[in-house]
Amino acid sequence: MHWTNRREKFRAHLAGDRCFHPGSVFDAMSARIAEDVGFEVGMFAGSVGSLSVLGSPDDIVLTLTEFAGQAYRINRAGQLPLIVDADHGYGNALNVKRTVEELETAGVAMLTIEDTELPKAFGTVGTTRLISIEEGVGKMKAALEGRQDRSLVVAGRSSAAGVTGIDDAIARTKAYEAAGVDCMFLAGIKTRDELEAISSAVSIPLMLGSTPDEIRDLDYLATQRVRFALQGHKPIMASIKAVYDTLKALREGTDPKDLEGASAELQNQVTRGDDFKRWKKDYLS
Numbered sequence: 001m002h003w004t005n006r007r008e009k010f011r012a013h014l015a016g017d018r019c020f021h022p023g024s025v026f027d028a029m030s031a032r033i034a035e036d037v038g039f040e041v042g043m044f045a046g047s048v049g050s051l052s053v054l055g056s057p058d059d060i061v062l063t064l065t066e067f068a069g070q071a072y073r074i075n076r077a078g079q080l081p082l083i084v085d086a087d088h089g090y091g092n093a094l095n096v097k098r099t100v101e102e103l104e105t106a107g108v109a110m111l112t113i114e115d116t117e118l119p120k121a122f123g124t125v126g127t128t129r130l131i132s133i134e135e136g137v138g139k140m141k142a143a144l145e146g147r148q149d150r151s152l153v154v155a156g157r158s159s160a161a162g163v164t165g166i167d168d169a170i171a172r173t174k175a176y177e178a179a180g181v182d183c184m185f186l187a188g189i190k191t192r193d194e195l196e197a198i199s200s201a202v203s204i205p206l207m208l209g210s211t212p213d214e215i216r217d218l219d220y221l222a223t224q225r226v227r228f229a230l231q232g233h234k235p236i237m238a239s240i241k242a243v244y245d246t247l248k249a250l251r252e253g254t255d256p257k258d259l260e261g262a263s264a265e266l267q268n269q270v271t272r273g274d275d276f277k278r279w280k281k282d283y284l285s
Contacts, residue, residue: 003075003107007151010081010109013040013228014153014183014205019221024233026052027070028077029270034235035080036269041109041228044071045085048233051240060119064090068102075107083110083207083228085157085185088118093135093142100146100154110153112185112207113143115160115172128163133175140179155183155207161198162188169194170201177202183227191215199224 013020022043023034034042047058049067056062071084084103089096096113103111115136117129130136136156143154156176160169173184184202187209189195195215199206207228208221215221221229246259268274 003104003109004149004151006079006081006107007109007149007153010041010153011151013081014110016227017222019218019226020228021218021231022083022228023080024048024231024235025074025080025082026233026236026239028073030235030239031074031077031080031082032270032272035078039080042074042080042082043085043228043230044074044082044108045233046087047085048236051236060087064095064099064102068106071103071108072106081109082107083112084108086111086113088116089113089139089143093138096139097142097146100143100152101148104147104149104152108152110155110183111143112155112157113139114157114185114187115139116158128159130158130160130163130168133172136172137175137179140176140181144180153182154180155185156181157185157187159187161186161194162190166194166197170198173198173202177204183207185209189215192220195221195224195226199226 020040022041023039025031025034025042025044026048031042046062046067049070050056050058050062053066053070054062067084067086071082075082086099086103089099099113100111115131117124117131136158140154140156147154156173158169158172160172169186173186176184181204183205185207186198189198189208190212192215195208205225205227208226209230210232211229216229218229246261249259250256
């Protein structure tokens with residue numbers, strides 16, 4: 001697979017002057033749909049990985065092997081450049097290096113490494129704690145060391161704005177920029193003042209999690225070097241509801257022909273059925 005081509009395409013977005021909403025994806029077909037309807041990039045979050053692979057909440061029980069395997073299946077399904085949320089890198093700085101190696105092999109265009117203390121230690125349930133800036137810098141350096149394809153984007157991530165305050169968020173962003181990360185994913189930003197304080201303190205591109213109405217405007221975000229802003233993960237939530245409602249209706253006696261589903265045309269599109277028809281004609285007859 002030609003991962004470098006899509007990574008270079010992704011870097012062009014990162015170096016540009018627009019802000020994009022990534023399409024939240026969770027498997028091969030959702031990635032194809034996101035690409036077909038026009039999303040420039042995809043996003044595969046750790047929480048979504050836990051849901052799609054294990055049917056579990058976001059409690060850091062998904063393994064790196066499971067996450068990287070699903071990321072690979074998403075990437076091989078099309079050409080959509082993929083951002084992945086690699087959580088805390090599945091351990092200490094040495095684990096982070098291994099995480100980057102595996103996710104690079106899986107074809108991702110950008111990965112984020114966060115400075116939240118994960119998994120939660122005994123007695124800390126219900127709280128959010130951050131590792132020290134020094135440990136965070138070590139993780140960022142290890143992530144960069146693990147990268148072989150220089151077109152892969154390595155991003156830091158921090159929830160400091162909503163946990164320890166905006167001054168700490170600025171300090172962490174500056175430290176990770178100095179360590180060499182290509183981008184910074186900021187979670188918990190609530191106001192324009194907070195965003196502008198961080199944006200003015202660094203020069204690297206930024207990415208935001210779900211944003212309140214005050215700062216949701218893409219044109220405004222672009223002026224603050226925000227290149228990607230998430231919209232949550234509605235697609236997998238919608239799929240959960242659709243499957244639940246369909247199975248419940250069938251169990252209760254609804255005739256299958258009375259239930260709405262994907263048309264034959266849509267099934268053919270998302271499975272790339274025309275390609276398979278051509279391959280069968282060319283190679284099996």
